[in-house]
Amino acid sequence: MAANNTIRLFDLQLATGCTISPFVWRTKYALKHKGFDIDLVPGGFTGIVERTGGFADRVPVIVDDGHWVKDSWLIAEYLDEKYPDRPMLFEGPSMKVLTKFIDGWLWATAIRPWFSCYILDYHDLSLPQDQAYVRESRQTLFLQGRKLEEVQAGREARLPLVPPLLEPFRELLKGTQWLGGDNPNYADYCALAVFLWTASVAKTPPLHDDDPLRDYIDRGFDLFGGLGRHPGMHDLFGLARPEANAA
């Protein structure tokens, strides 16, 4: 049992102090959903192996009364298995499978294009000691060697193409308060993490002011005493419409 109802969580932060990793974001929500206080270990992209005493080279990592667990999905499963008497993150095996599908869809539909629109912001907002690593690793691993500046350039034209792609998600939310039904669960924390990641890096907004997703996103960011409302987060809403630009 977590001592003092508290679980340690290794964070992945920007210079603003806010979490950037969508995997850490969903773990933060998972821990709060299970009713735990979080003992947050600050830190950025580099030095994770050292911070975790060699346990992991990626976060999230949790330490629950001396027991270490890594990988956001495995952490959520661990929390449900270890604490079945607290509110469940997963409803059952089918909801787990189907959560992976909508999560994969949101990554392909939203994070993929937004990554290219915000990758220089992402770099510039990183901790000073992380910036060389962020530039080098992102250019090499994800961008086929292209420079961050080159990838982000021209985003004004690309950003308006993304909101229409989110229409199936808007349609789904017309019929339900949460992906969990009447209450949020891990499916919501996965979906919200996509927008939390975006808000952590987006120096210019990706969504229109009147986007019907706003209600869901705002409710999600407000959960657990405003867990998504760190002062380092950027406004997701305010993208100008192409029509307005043309006028």
Added chain:
Amino acid sequence: MAANNTIRLFDLQLATGCTISPFVWRTKYALKHKGFDIDLVPGGFTGIVERTGGFADRVPVIVDDGHWVKDSWLIAEYLDEKYPDRPMLFEGPSMKVLTKFIDGWLWATAIRPWFSCYILDYHDLSLPQDQAYVRESRQTLFLQGRKLEEVQAGREARLPLVPPLLEPFRELLKGTQWLGGDNPNYADYCALAVFLWTASVAKTPPLHDDDPLRDYIDRGFDLFGGLGRHPGMHDLFGLARPEANAA
């Protein structure tokens, strides 16, 4: 309680005798999942109001010991509510929400393009007395007045574009036997219904022989003693690869 463990189901059939409607298909699977025998009322696209004594103008419709229910989703909910001691179709509220998402994705990704590739087959396979209605209603409601022949024309070039779009579904099935987890549930019956509809109308196959989806689809069609194996069904596999055509 269903008399003699049997529930009546109003079908929507082609001239081959096989079910075409994906909504009837998933209701057939739902009834079998709950362990019922099906008293199938045959019939095609026309005369539904007459067959159901004015109860509905669309199928599926079930009659459970005198109690009439329409709409495939509502029928599935009715079956779980009325017979909670039999295997459940739905795992819970979150799985319901997430099933709607993957079902909507499959309709947009697969049924939408395949509809245009098979709409003349669909017409030609309909019962003789239904063909005028099928032509008129499909041309007016779904095809902006275009002729079925014109819409289906050129499908050889369009069919190869669809299998790559199904990659997220293949990815998902790498990690699980069924959308229900270790056993199929209503999420699977919704997904399978997309392919059952296609097999009912596809005079030329939409998927490649070596498509990894084949394992899932075959297992699904084999469920409940081969419920999807009506002799009127067409082979889904055998689409030539564009490379082979070009050679």
